Amino acid sequence: MTTRREWLVGAAACGLLVHQARAHGAFGPVQPALPAPALSLQDMAGKSVPLPALLAGQVTAVQLMFTGCSATCPIQGAVFADAQARLAKENAGLRLLSLSIDPLGDDLPAMRAWLAKFGAQSARWAAALPKLKDVDPLLDFLRGRAPGTDRHTAQAFVFDRQARLVYRTEDMPQPEELVRLMQRAAVRA
Amino acid sequence: MVPFGLSRSPFGLSSSKPGGLRATLRQAQGERVLPFGLSLSKAWWLGSVLAMCGGVALADPGLAVGRQLYRGELALPGTISGHAQPLPPMATRCTNCHSRDSAAQAASGAASFAPLLTRERLLGPIARRGGPPSRYDEASFCRLLRSGIDPAIMLIPRQMPRYAIDDTQCKALWTYLLDAGETR
Numbered sequence: 001m002t003t004r005r006e007w008l009v010g011a012a013a014c015g016l017l018v019h020q021a022r023a024h025g026a027f028g029p030v031q032p033a034l035p036a037p038a039l040s041l042q043d044m045a046g047k048s049v050p051l052p053a054l055l056a057g058q059v060t061a062v063q064l065m066f067t068g069c070s071a072t073c074p075i076q077g078a079v080f081a082d083a084q085a086r087l088a089k090e091n092a093g094l095r096l097l098s099l100s101i102d103p104l105g106d107d108l109p110a111m112r113a114w115l116a117k118f119g120a121q122s123a124r125w126a127a128a129l130p131k132l133k134d135v136d137p138l139l140d141f142l143r144g145r146a147p148g149t150d151r152h153t154a155q156a157f158v159f160d161r162q163a164r165l166v167y168r169t170e171d172m173p174q175p176e177e178l179v180r181l182m183q184r185a186a187v188r189a
Numbered sequence: 190m191v192p193f194g195l196s197r198s199p200f201g202l203s204s205s206k207p208g209g210l211r212a213t214l215r216q217a218q219g220e221r222v223l224p225f226g227l228s229l230s231k232a233w234w235l236g237s238v239l240a241m242c243g244g245v246a247l248a249d250p251g252l253a254v255g256r257q258l259y260r261g262e263l264a265l266p267g268t269i270s271g272h273a274q275p276l277p278p279m280a281t282r283c284t285n286c287h288s289r290d291s292a293a294q295a296a297s298g299a300a301s302f303a304p305l306l307t308r309e310r311l312l313g314p315i316a317r318r319g320g321p322p323s324r325y326d327e328a329s330f331c332r333l334l335r336s337g338i339d340p341a342i343m344l345i346p347r348q349m350p351r352y353a354i355d356d357t358q359c360k361a362l363w364t365y366l367l368d369a370g371e372t373r
Contacts, residue, residue: 070288071302072348074280075269082274117279148302154348172269172347 026143026168027155033164037141041099041128044115046108051138054128055163058093059186061178062159064144064152066102067110072154075172077118079156082175084124087182093161094182096125101139101152103132143168160185255365258358259283265358267350270337281350283362303349306366318343331359 036052043049055062063080065073080096087094098115100106111127120127130138139145139152142165146153158167158181166185169178257263261282268275286303304310313324320341325333329340334352337345354362 070284071286074285075276075348075350078276078280079269079272081277150302172272174272176273 026153027170029167030165033160033162033166034141036159036163036165037137039130039134039138041130041134042108043128044108044112044122044126049128052163054097055159057161058095059161059182060095060097060159061182062097062099062142062157063155064101064139064142065098065114066100066152067106067114068102069150072150072172076154077114079154079172079175079178080125081118081120083178084119084121086175086179087124090179090183092123093186094179095123096120098125098127099138100127100129101135103129103135141165158182158185160188251361251364252368254358254361255363255368258354258362259365261285263358266353268353270347270351275353276350281352286349308367308369311366317341318345327360327363330363331356334359334362 036055039051040048041051041054043054061080061083063076065076067073077098080098084096087096098111100111106129108129111129115125115127118125142155142157144153144155144157145151154171156169156173156178157165158169158178160166166188167181169181173181254263258265259282261278261284264278265281265283266275267281283306287306288302311325311330314322315324316322317339318341320339320343323329323339323341325340331354333339333345334354337347337349337351339345
């Protein structure tokens, strides 16, 4: 016979598990995979491109950044630079994309200079600027919002070839682990 | 030419208000009087003393090294916890996060990304990261830089690199920060 105390302990344990599940929802596999929203971005050539079109056809690791960010963004840049070096041996279907969250402060020359600072090779690592009205929807979709000066997490977001979000990494992922996740997404897609 | 930019004072050279009655009398006797009642000769003497003090401070090799380490002018190898490769020097500068005037802050008007490393904050006692009140000393400061463990045995956020800093460099950085460092 279950006592009242056992019921209470069980209910508390369930509550704790639900809380933990929510807390861990910020990173890990995204199931089911989420199609990228149809936000419009400016690519490095100055062309306006829908996000799904920018992602389709390749496995892409996306990061949020802005060029005026001095705290986490240099570390994020270093993580992508390391991942780029590891991807050199991989096929061309794996690439990196840095998305600015500061369309007022960033422009194409600033974004190009930021990429150059980290040795980005255009075939492997690109960047793009969303429109101001699309920044919040982008942060909401990725769950990439963070409190404080930088406003964004230092996660990477892995999209498959169908432009679907399949994985959210932890903050500042290990480059080798990021590459492994991309390889896995390429095999599955 | 008045030394040390005093001629650009908003009070102007001829104003007698800042120096009061004595300054007015000295002016009347033909002595050139600066704001706050300083004569040219006294201003020069005071400036020389201040310059000498500044020179002594800059001449201290520990302080100079500490400042260079803090600003990233001397590379300080750092690695994100769990990563195999060290970060490039541009990503390990203390001032990237512990600064009032990063570009991001200037744009947003927000506070420093990480705490400003003032003498008061270091020598505390301050409750940090949910731990009990604690204060740094040189040993605990160096341990934090190397391992990420603060004086209350609390782990700092992963965003801060763990530094490969030797004892001499760490002493220089500690000395620089206690000397008021960037917050002077």
